[in-house]
Amino acid sequence: MKKRYLFPSDYMADPSVHVFNGRVYIYPSHDWECENVENDNGDQYVMKDYHVLSTDDVMNGEVVDHGKVLGLEDIPWAGRQLWDCDVAEKDGKYYMYFPMKDRNDVFHHGVAIADRPEGPFIPQPDPIRGSYSIDMAVFKDDDGSYYMYFGGIWGGQLQRYRDNIALENPTLPEGKEPALPSRIVKLSDDMLQYGEEPKAVLVVDEEGKPLTADNPYRFFEASWMHKYNGKYYLSYSTGDTHMLCYAIGDNPYGPFTYQGVILTPVVGWTTHHSIVEYKGKWYLFHHDSVPSGGKSWLRSLKVCEIEYDEQGHIKTIEGIDNPE
Ligand code: FUB
Numbered sequence: 001m002k003k004r005y006l007f008p009s010d011y012m013a014d015p016s017v018h019v020f021n022g023r024v025y026i027y028p029s030h031d032w033e034c035e036n037v038e039n040d041n042g043d044q045y046v047m048k049d050y051h052v053l054s055t056d057d058v059m060n061g062e063v064v065d066h067g068k069v070l071g072l073e074d075i076p077w078a079g080r081q082l083w084d085c086d087v088a089e090k091d092g093k094y095y096m097y098f099p100m101k102d103r104n105d106v107f108h109h110g111v112a113i114a115d116r117p118e119g120p121f122i123p124q125p126d127p128i129r130g131s132y133s134i135d136m137a138v139f140k141d142d143d144g145s146y147y148m149y150f151g152g153i154w155g156g157q158l159q160r161y162r163d164n165i166a167l168e169n170p171t172l173p174e175g176k177e178p179a180l181p182s183r184i185v186k187l188s189d190d191m192l193q194y195g196e197e198p199k200a201v202l203v204v205d206e207e208g209k210p211l212t213a214d215n216p217y218r219f220f221e222a223s224w225m226h227k228y229n230g231k232y233y234l235s236y237s238t239g240d241t242h243m244l245c246y247a248i249g250d251n252p253y254g255p256f257t258y259q260g261v262i263l264t265p266v267v268g269w270t271t272h273h274s275i276v277e278y279k280g281k282w283y284l285f286h287h288d289s290v291p292s293g294g295k296s297w298l299r300s301l302k303v304c305e306i307e308y309d310e311q312g313h314i315k316t317i318e319g320i321d322n323p324e
Contacts, residue, residue, distance in 0.1 A: 003321060006063050006285075006301040007053055011292060013299035014084035014222070015285040016137060017274040020094070020117040024278055026053040026063075026285065027087050027096070031298050038269075042155025044297040047082045048072050050098070052118045058283055058303055069119030070096065070112050076125050077110070079103045083156075084222065084272060087117065088138040088146055088191065095191045096121045097148060099134040099156075107134050107157050109150070111192055128193055132166070133158040137274070138187070139225035139252065146191065147252045149201065151182040152221030153239065158182075164198055178210035179203075179218035182236060184253055201234065202255040203247045211258060216241040222272040225252065228282075229312055235262060237271050244273050244286065246314060259313060262306070266319035269296035275306065282306045284317065 006015075011031035018025055027050065034046045049071035055061045072078045078100060085098035094114040099107050109131035112121035134156040137149045151158040153172065159180060160170040173180055181200040188195040203211050203219055211218040220239025225232060234256045235246040242265035247256035263271060268289025276283055284306045292298035307315045 001304055002059060003302055003304040004059055006303055011298040012301050013287040014272045015274055015301050016086040017276045017285045018087060019276060019278055020089055024055050024058060025117045027085050028301055029082060029084050034297050038296060040154050045081060045083060050082060050085055054118060058278055066118035070121045075110060075123045077102050077127055079105060084135045086136050086138045088140060090191055097136045097138055099136065107132060109136060124192060130164065130194060132161050135222050137224045141252055146187040148185050148187055149182055149223035149225055153180055156221050173213040175214050176212045179213045182219050182223045199253060203258055204255045205258055217245050217258060224274050226275045231312060235275060242271055244271055261316045262314050263317050264319045267294055268299055
């Protein structure tokens with residue numbers, strides 16, 4: 001299977017990819033070298049800005065770097081760590097949603113607006129009211145509604161919240177307890193706030209039972225949503241078991257029935273992705289740490305095609321490449 005490193009000249013990760021005006025736009029996070037030791041709090045992911053990349057030929061074409069489009073210094077409430085962002089278009093404006101820690105080291109979601117998909121993006125003065133955790137993916141449904149999926153555990157802080165309220169003494173579910181779910185929220189008409197209270201996203205087995213905390217295929221972080229043949233495909237990273245998995249539902253809120261593994265573990269701790277159709281082919285954009293020699297905080301963008309069988313199942317891709 002052909003795979004491509006998209007942008008060998010810099011370390012970038014967490015690609016959120018969309019087709020705008022007939023062109024593929026890649027919204028990654030921008031990895032930086034870091035002197036801190038690696039820890040479960042994610043202190044090694046010291047990202048300070050965002051670039052936008054684009055191309056009109058995913059596997060072979062030039063990938064244009066549109067330069068820095070937003071930085072920590074532009075954002076009035078900035079603390080640190082600009083992690084995985086996403087961008088949605090509505091009525092000719094482009095809305096970037098980004099997670100960032102405030103000065104108390106708590107993640108919230110910011111919004112920044114541009115007139116063009118390649119930015120620059122101008123941030124709103126304050127974060128989205130009531131927002132928390134990381135890894136947002138914005139999905140536009142066919143009826144024109146916009147939904148944001150979000151959440152990530154450990155350094156992503158999702159375990160600190162239940163029913164959208166911060167806990168005094170956070171704990172993670174264990175063993176046969178239902179796994180901690182990601183969240184979905186419909187966006188407000190002006191795209192600047194949540195339009196409702198975020199809801200839990202349930203991933204269930206074929207008997208309709210929620211995947212449990214000890215299940216290696218349960219949600220950890222990095223949600224994505226795409227629609228294929230009228231079905232809603234929720235995909236996500238399993239974090240500490242290092243896979244990308246997917247589940248299928250009948251509507252944006254779910255529940256979603258677990259289906260299988262899209263990508264087996266890659267080199268590097270994190271795995272993160274988006275799935276996009278372009279010119280009649282479906283692509284998996286993701287990252288790994290091969291070019292940096294395995295440094296988990298220095299990741300490189302990668303892409304390959306994905307295939308569906310006649311039942312709509314996605315064929316599993318090996319994360320580690322065999323030398324050909
Ligand atoms: O890039 C920082 C974090 O690492 C992301 O938010 C996670 O999804 C993981 O890729």
